[in-house]
Amino acid sequence: MAVNQITASALVEQLGGQLRGDDVTITSITSLQQAQAHDISFLSNPRLRSEAIASRAGILIVTEKSAEALAGRSLIVTDDPYLYFARVARLFHPRPQSKAAIHPSAVIAPTAQIAASCEIGAHAVIGEHCVIGENTRILAGTVIEENCTVGNDCIIHANVTIYHGCQLGNRVELHSGCVIGADGFGFAWDKQKNEWFKIVQTGCVVLGDDVEVGANTTIDRGAIENTIVEKGAKIDNQVMIGHNGKIGAHVAIVACTGIAGSTEVGDYTVIGGAAMIGGHLNIPPKTTIGAATAVSHSIKESGYYASIFPLQKHNDWVKNAAHIRHLHVMSQKIKALEHQLAELNGNSSNQQD
Known part of the structure; x- marks a missing residue:
């Protein structure tokens, strides 16, 4: 109250x-x-x-x-x-409580099990064999496909889509426009037909207790194993989590981050906005990744990691970028000079002997 x-x-x-x-x-x-x-x-x-x-x-x-x-x-x-x-x-400003009512325009499959204390909003759709726990609010226009489980005291805001077979724990909050359980991006190249062949995504998404997912965020279902977000994780708006990933307990992920498939993020990790994290990587617990950082390989030791190029005036950036493009050539020249210097030092030492 x-x-x-x-x-x-x-x-x-x-x-x-x-x-x-x-x-x-x-x-x-x-x-x-x-x-x-x-x-x-x-x-x-x-x-x-x-x-x-x-x-x-x-x-x-x-x-x-x-x-x-x-x-x-x-x-x-x-x-x-x-x-x-x-x-x-x-x-x-406490969280709004369930009104324990089902709007007449909601479409609920006959095999769905809806707790009497739930609130189901206008034009919501709940599929076959779904189970919705006590005091959960499912707001207008949300679609929950067949065989999903939603725990107690959850808030599913307007126009959320939860694909078939996904599992949500207690006190989960999903903000408008997020998509839970869409197909992961999995394709095999068919050399004979010269085209991509879609890999069936047979896993689901499992969200632990007290997970919050921001607006327009997408969490893909697993290809074989499930995509898992463990208890207490907080995920901001417009984040992308790929298939088969595992997000640890109490992780915080800031807006516009992308995490490719099969990457594991350890407990209590914090990921800054717009970070880009590759697939099949491991990030240890209690790691902090700075905003806009690109992570292309696994991190072996917890710590604070960042790879942001500092802000500078455009003219300065153009000059520095010109040097960066030639770093490899400069490195080769330095190695050649070091080799020449070593030879000169060697000749000088021989002459003294």
């Missing part, structure tokens, strides 16, 4: 932290710039400390270190203000 207002002391009693200053009544959470007397805001980036000092917020969520500069203000002191902010925001 949404909170309309709450005192700072009640908030601390519920979420933890340490209250300093007056016990303020809080009616909303907002930014440092827009906050007013009954609003709560937060400071997690020390570079914004001056904005926090100038803020009209009734109370601020801060670290112990930042609290010193804000003495005399009403504060909630905590180790992680950003996480605390997220929890406060959830109190004021």
